Amino acid sequence: MDDYAGLDVSLRSVAICIVDAKGKVVLERSVTIGFAGIIACLNSFSQPLTLVDFEAGAMSQHLFPGLKAEGFATVCMEARQVNAALSAMRNKTERTDARGIAQVLRAACFSPVHIKSREAHATRAPLSSRKAVQQKCIDLANEIRGLFRVFGLRLPARVAQRASDGMVRPIIEADPDLSRALPPLLDARAALYQTYQELDRRVRQSASRDAICLQFMEIPGVGTIAVLTFRAAVDDPARFARSRTVAAPSGLTPRRCQSGEMDNPGRISKAGDTGLRSARYAAANAMLMRSAAGSEIKNWGMRLLRRRARPRAIIAVARKLAVVMHRMWVDGTEFLRGQEAAA
DSSP: OOEEEEEEEOSSEEEEEEEETTOOEEEEEEEESSHHHHHHHHHTSSSOOSEEEEEOSTTHHHHHHHHHHTTOOEEEEOHHHHHHHHTTOSSOOHHHHHHHHHHHHHHTOOOBOOOOOHHHHHHHHHHHHHHHHHHHHHHHHHHHHHHHHHTTOOOOSOOOHHHHHHHHHHHHHHSHHHHTTSHHHHHHHHHHHHHHHHHHHHHHHHHHTOHHHHHHTTSTTOOHHHHHHHHHHHOOGGGOSSGGGTTGGGTOSEEEEEETTEEEEEEEOOOSOHHHHHHHHHHHHHHHHTOOOOOHHHHHHHHHHHHSOHHHHHHHHHHHHHHHHHHHHHHOOOOOOHHHHHO
């Protein structure tokens, strides 16, 4: 008889529920987070388990390979589908969530989620650190700019990051009120900016050592951040059967609402990886607006600009770039520009 185990994972504990093929609950237990308690509970069940599942979350990357290594057939379910299924329950507790997850697994009404490899997370970690430090630098610069306005001082609209300290510090030292409050902000921003420069150097060095990233950077407008984000997000190109489906996980495909005679294609879904979507959009914008190198994709995007709004054309080029980069990754081909592509 088939038996299914559902796990509701939190930061401190794990609620486990096992149901049989008819949906009857045969085991319910709550254990502390960690492999020892989970494995001991699953092994204490007398029958072999058909599947063990839990929803995607912060702990899924840690639990999935561990349960696989212990010999359990494990799947990770999409969180939105699990949330929709559990929303019908009147009471929400860890026990009822585990029971609902087990029932969803038994009914096979879910989509499995790809668990990224440790190498993909190692590639993504410097990008996340770099972005966090960059955002803090921007926040401190905006705070200084806002305090300047209180005292009737205005900075230029655009100030280079490297030149901001030399421009702002003399103004602060000349004002006795500002000199008592703002120098610590400048020192903190200078230290954060040095950290940002070091992280940026490590990110660029990581891209320069990767053959796949160097292959992607042959595309005009596609830089270091875009290629590393794409490589970390896709992880395994073989998990996409067709290259045209790569744009869906980053939310660049349009929504569609069809009912009866109504068929309304909407805006892009914006579902999935926000960082990947931003990196693709920035790369497409750089190709159309900044890069001087020509290519068939850029010519196609410029033709769209004449007929469509700029954001729509950039999104279309971003989807096209994702398809091309995935195909280059799978086939090991190089990007051809201009007359080479036409030939």
